[in-house]
Amino acid sequence: MKKKVLAMVLVMGMAAGVLTGCGTAKDVSADNGKYAIGISQFAEHGSLDNCREGFIEGLKEEGLEEGKNLEIKVSNADADTATAAQIADNFVSEDMDLICAIATPSAQAAYNSAVNTEIPVVYTAVTNPEEAELATEDKMPVGAVTGTSDQLPVEAQLQMIRKLLPKAKTIGILYTTSEANSAYSIKQYEKYAEDYGFTIETAGVTNTSEVSLAAAGLLEKVDCLTNLTDNTVVSALPTILSQAEEAKIPVFGSEIEQVKLGCLAAEGLDYVNLGKETGKMAAKILKGEAKAEEMEYELLTDSSLYINEKAAENLGIEIPEDMKNEATEVFTEITEE
Incomplete structure (x- = not known):
């Protein structure tokens, strides 16, 4: 009997796209008692990697384990939406049992490819499923597609930045113009910034080759930068951190891996748990x-504080002791990618 393949296209990331139609989940009982899962990850960086590893661990905790009753196929789109669409089409052509997509562009591609099939799609690291047209305003799916959101804890981040930089006035945000998640997050920052005495300055890019120039221009206008879960920008984070350190401008992250790389601090989600x-x-x-x-x-709302003392030392910033005590993790060195 032909072995059934379970494709979980784990879609981590977020980008705009038009989704139409509706899918119905098929009977996912696997031949020979074994599932095969395909994970489609939109880009390769720490938060999405953590999401993928956590996803596999979550399956294992529920009795689905690689090498026993589960096979896993991993594909990476290298932050290219056309490649994400090809990966999704391939999983559909292989008649996967489930596509799990990591990030918005992958999730949208997976849903579009599977919409007229019985293949369900599960996504993760999608900031706003409604704006990505994967869910309705009441959090219900538009078809056989569901998952988890990594909506940023914007107010907690602003509170943290204000405590560390009491005199700062302007926060800069680099973002990819085609990523729906980034557009939504910027709206949230603009909504709450005034409450904490900040204004927001943004600079948009279309690909990683534009990041360096955009960062240079933005660093001339701001007191600090804060990162989103923007796949293109995060992929170029070492470049941004190098420029910011030279300009003595603090950079704040949105999750633990960015702090390890040299961001000063972050109020972020745990992407393994996500x-x-x-x-x-x-x-x-x-x-x-x-x-x-x-x-x-599902929307995870709990955030954790992460601090990098080495980054603070390089910038001449003193971290209050109470913040160190409150932090989930305090790093004393900067990790090289």
Whole structure:
């Protein structure tokens, strides 16, 4: 009997796109008692990698383990939307049991490819599923597509920045113009910035080759930078950090891996836990305990404080002791990629 392949296209990332139609999850009982999962990751960087690893761990906790009753196929789109679409089409042509997509562009591509099939899609690291047209305003899926959101804790980040930089006035944000998640996050920063005495200055890019020039221009106008979960910008983070350090401008991250690389601090989500929750949702679908088209997407709201003392030392910034005590992790060195 032909072995059934379970494709989980783990879509981490966010980008704009038009999604139409609706899908119905098929019967996902696997031949020979084994599933094969395909993970489609939009880009390669720490937060998405953590999401993928957490996703696999979440499946394992629910009894689906690679090498036993599960096969996993991993594909990376290298931050290219056309490649993400090709990966999704390939998973559909292989008649996967489930596509799990990591990041918005991958999630949109997976849903578009699977919309007229019985293949359910599970996504993670999608900041705003509504704006990505993957869910309705009441958090319900538009078809056989559900997952988890990594919406940024913007107010907690602004509070943290204000405490570390009491005299700062302007926060700069680099973003990719085609990423829906970034556009949404900027709106949130603009909504709350005034409450904390900040104004927001932005600079948009279309690809990584534009990041250096855009960063140079932005650094002349701001007191600090704060990163989003923008895949293109995060992929070029070492370049941004080098320029910012030379200009003595602090850079704040949006999750733990960015702080390890040299961002001063972050109020961020735990992307391993985000992936785990996604894996558990996927397991329920695969085991027939739930249907993707009936599952609300999940929004993780708890954030953790991460601090890099070495980055603070390089910038001549004193970290208050109470913040060090509150931090989930304090790093004393900068990790080289």
